[in-house]
Amino acid sequence: MKLDTENLKRVASAIEGADNILCVSHVAPDGDAIGSLLGAGWILRSLGKTPTLALHDPVPEGLRFLPGAGQVIGPQDVGADYDLILCLDASSPDRMGKVYREADHAHIPLAVVDHHVTNTLFGTANWVEPGCAAACQMLVYLADALAVPLTGPLAECLLTGTVTDTLGFRTSNTSADVMEAAMRLMRGGASLPEITAQTLNRRPVRELKLWGLVLPNMQLSDGVIWVTASRAQLAAVGAEPADLRLASILVSAVEANISATFIERLDEDGEQVVECSFRAKPGFDVSGVAFELGGGGHPPASGCTLPGELEEVTSMVVAKLKAAHAAQVAAGKHP
Ligand SMILES: [Mn+2]
Missing domain, CATH: 3.10.310.30 (Diaminopimelate Epimerase; Chain A, domain 1)
Incomplete structure (x- = not known):
């Protein structure tokens, strides 16, 4: 797959130049929203950054098993003092809900990482890969660009979003590249059967x-x-x-x-x-x-x-x- 490496580098260097980073994903979060949000948190922590993870809605009950899910804050606890906002899996600014406040946040650089073909390119840096099946797949490449190893909690979070957005590798955008990213996450310790059981094969x-x-x-x-x-x-x-x-x-x-x-x-x-x-x-x-x-x-x-x-x-x-x-x-x- 041909990646938009220019914008990938733009987002990676925005991250490298920042310390206090607000990470946000979309309202009514699904597995890819939560996986990419928590995954971004693990990437930033391993770089020695200070991430704040925020969502308009609570983490759904079925995704609270993921490492770091307990650290996600609601819009009422989001401050105004960040070096960078990293927006994941959201195709337009309204998808961030009340986490993003125009008055407080408009002056802060906004890095968009998304795979929706309908993305409106609302950031100051926009890395959009419609060829990727999940935002979590993109974070595999972002981790590579930042030399962060795909292991432990990071691997578990990223495999979760990849599994849920592809409905267990069954959607029409499940490419060999998706499988390769998933394979690397499994090699890093993420359990595909466990994640499948916790997400796709579980309902009240x-x-x-x-x-x-x-x-x-x-x-x-x-x-x-x-x-x-x-x-x-x-x-x-x-x-x-x-x-x-x-x-x-x-x-x-x-x-x-x-x-x-x-x-x-x-x-x-x-x-x-x-x-x-x-x-x-x-x-x-x-x-x-x-x-x-x-x-x-x-x-x-x-x-x-x-x-x-x-x-x-x-x-x-x-x-x-x-x-x-x-x-x-x-x-x-x-x-
Ligand atoms: Mn997604």
């Missing part, structure tokens, strides 16, 4: 109960398969929006090339919003629809959050997904 019963509630209303039309989950359904089984991790399972349907889930929730201002998650089979691309709707992501997996009623948002978005699907079929690369 409330999640399975929620599937039972929403799957009877699953719909399939024109190559797109989708489900909706109302706030009442979530409440009935005591589930959070993050519990409905069904999009990746739905896209396994033989009859579909694109899947979507639509989850109703209230945002922080009490307004009703719908969280939309999309998946695509290899050869199909859902990132365009997500980006058009103000979200982001990757060709095989993307999403957005929209204001409005569940039914009206669902029908508007499904129409866009169907149109994208038809256009991609017409482009002729598909059977």
